[in-house]
Amino acid sequence: MGGLTPSRARRGVLPGFGLSTGFTIFYLGLVVLLPLSAVALKASELTLAQAWDIVTSPRALASYRISFGAAAIGAAINTVFGVLVAWVLARYRFPGRSLVDAVVDLPFALPTAVSGIALLAVYARTGWIGQWLEPLGVKSAFSPLGVVIALTFIGLPFVVRTVQPVLEDAEVEVEEAAAVLGASRWQTFLRVILPTLVPPALTGFALAFARALGEYGSVVFISGNLPLRTEITPLLIMTKLEQYDYAGATAIATVMLVASFALLFSINGLQAWTRRRVGIAA
Amino acid sequence: MTIQIHGVSKSFNGTPVLRDVSLTLPEGKLTALLGPSGCGKTTLLRILAGLEAPDAGEVRHGGAAIHGRSARDRNVGLVFQHYALFRHMTVGENVAFPLRVRNRPKAEVEARVHELLGLVQLDGLAGRYPHQLSGGQRQRVALARALATRPQVLLLDEPFGALDARVRQELRRWLRRFHDELHVTSVFVTHDQEEAFEVADRVVLMNAGRIEQEGTPAQVFEEPASPFVMRFLGAVNVFRGHVDGGRAFVGDLEFSAPEPSSGIRAPAHVYVRPHELEIHAKRSPGSFAAQVERVTVLGASVRVELRAPPYGERLEAEIDLPRSHALKLRHGDGVFLSPRRVRVFPGHDPEQDSITASGL
């Protein structure tokens, strides 16, 4: 470790730059970039026409519809209720609040297979809630609704956890100012508080959507995996792999990866926007 | 409109913050609530705004009891120390807010916003966001917003506390001129004595939840009612002595004691401001010997630190530059000090004896 050269001074003088950065890049390349580039490599074996056919086959299109559609609906439900739950947790005191706060993270901590059978136990035709919905003609399992339920479950913590810190760090004085200026509680919420929640809520939506899009374990039990109806895209990929149709699987996986990266990119942008608008809370 | 505060008390978590405070804030005047942190001045202001409820006592605006009214219904203007501007709204939207929540027609709102921004000299900035403005500009937006609905009472909570010294000076003068034009009954809270004196018509000194004294700046400075007031409003030399039969005695010195005493000898403290402690080269009646420790030129005035046992170990005198040149003082010189004007307070001094106490 040498002396204070200009490049060292610019970087930072603490030791271990070479080792830590080198290892980081090496491990990153090995674990993440290599596998992902294998996808690109394999996909390039197909001609554009072939790939297009696979990617736009009826079964694939149906799977996009259910995957993207249910993920979007689930994320939307989570946005509305997530803001509500974050509000209740950040501002109100009630018995069991700590417990509820901890439980919100359950979908994040629970293995997806367990979530899958748990949801089925509750929402299947003979399930705890499913049995009440059946006579009403509502199929909450082996149907698109089942997929939506599963994807709502999986994305639940995301909106809550992006909005909650913003609410907790909000300045009391601003609401007091609004009150002294004559605003009712509802007016204060609508005009003063809600606008500050839009960036973190949107970030949470994007995170929940991204997670729901790629979700497999918690969906495959409750969805019934009916092709063209409730077959989500990850399952379609899995099926093609089992049939050794690697090219087909790769083509569809590429579609998903493009969507995922686009989402990741916009999430970064949303997080930056939140920081600018609201401060470093989110 | 006149504000009357009567017997207001308030505690937080069992700790009393205001103790039976009664006060009248005269109409159209700018009153300063002045005191150290924790004296209750901000709490009193918040009670006036309706953000806190008193545990006991009442508040009246022009005779009408308003302590039961919520903050929304009082129509007072409140300016916070850290502005509390709505960050996601433009300057114009911030100022328009109180009018919009009362559903005033659009044309009226726009006209009033324009008028207010002109009043606070921020014309043309209606489209900016708070984070694009300087501290002084933000404070003026907060003021414009507070005045939008023509409140009859204006409350300011350490309005210049978050600004740096230069801006603070300018804004103080500006606020005073502003008040002279508008004549809204105003109360502002500060811990800065200079600020209170420069801006306010009347000063109310508070300490530990009680009012120590109220009056014009000149009154409270020249005739302090208690040791606290004297200490708070500037540096002071404290001498330990006793009163006996209408006279106060400190060592060989004797002063008239303004308070009628019962003739019984009792301990007392004599307070002398640095600028009323004269320095002489030769002994004169009523003076005592002292040694110069340090001479500091502060600008137009000169501070001289001295020691004069047994009267005091660290005394402070303030003289002007010409006098300093005439005396040609240096460390170690022997001089004579004579107090020109003193204030006698019987009883024990709450602070330590014979230490020069500067204002907080």
Place this chain on the structure above:
Amino acid sequence: MSVRAEELERLEPAAAADPVPGFRRAHEDPPWVRRLLIGVALVFLTGFLLLPAAAVLWEALRGGVEVWLAAITQPDAWAAVKLTLLVAAIAVPLNTLFGVAAAWSLTRFRFRGQNLLLTLIDLPFGVSPVIAGMCTVLLFGGQGLFGPWLQEHGVRIVFAVPGIVLATVFVTFPFVARELIPFMQQQGKEEEEAALVMGASGWQILSRVTVPNVRWSLLYGVILCNARAMGEFGAVSVVSGHIRGLTNTLPLHVEVLYNEYAFRAAFASASLLFLLALLTLVAKKLMEWQQLRARTAWERAK
């Protein structure tokens, strides 16, 4: 003052003879609003969270504790447990090492490309687990990039334990780094720089200054990484080949049992994983509590 700080400060007892009855702070909501919102929130959370959680425990223990025990100790189940533990025991330390190195590199230095690295680290987070498994197959499967070479040397990766480990490493890659990086960024590097000036070596700084400061974030990152490693399903499903007793992790075992209608056994195995999730949540609460304690003590001392 923030809403949270205000709550912590003002725990006022109700005033006795209240001259202002029914006073409410300007930033508080009326009681009926509060009750309504709490009610709706609780109904939503019950339907989506509490009922499924209760269902797992209920279904697992419905046959009685003996049935539960029998299901857990059945040979295939036990093999699945051991495999799950093995995979976690390899994946978690590797990714922890990476997490610490990445956090050190990205928060204690400034160089071009840091933002790119941060985005790349987040990649596995946004990739579907099925695709993660697929990547492993594409690289090491029979028709994969290294397939022929591996077959020549008789090394089985896909449909064997190594494949499961690799897929798990990919999926749990970012967890420790994601916990450490924001925390270490917020903390700043003054303490480490002070140690450097006092003559400490790199390892000394890391072990005596950095790690003690970040221990709770690090611990939580490890716990999250572990929870995901043990619970991973999609990626492992692609890679494992579902060979009972050999390449089934516990989550895969749950699926196998369920597909064979062995519900009691499936839920019994699931309940073990559920317990793991509960421990994860408890660990998070503990860590939050510790951090809050440390922070308020620091604030008070200032």
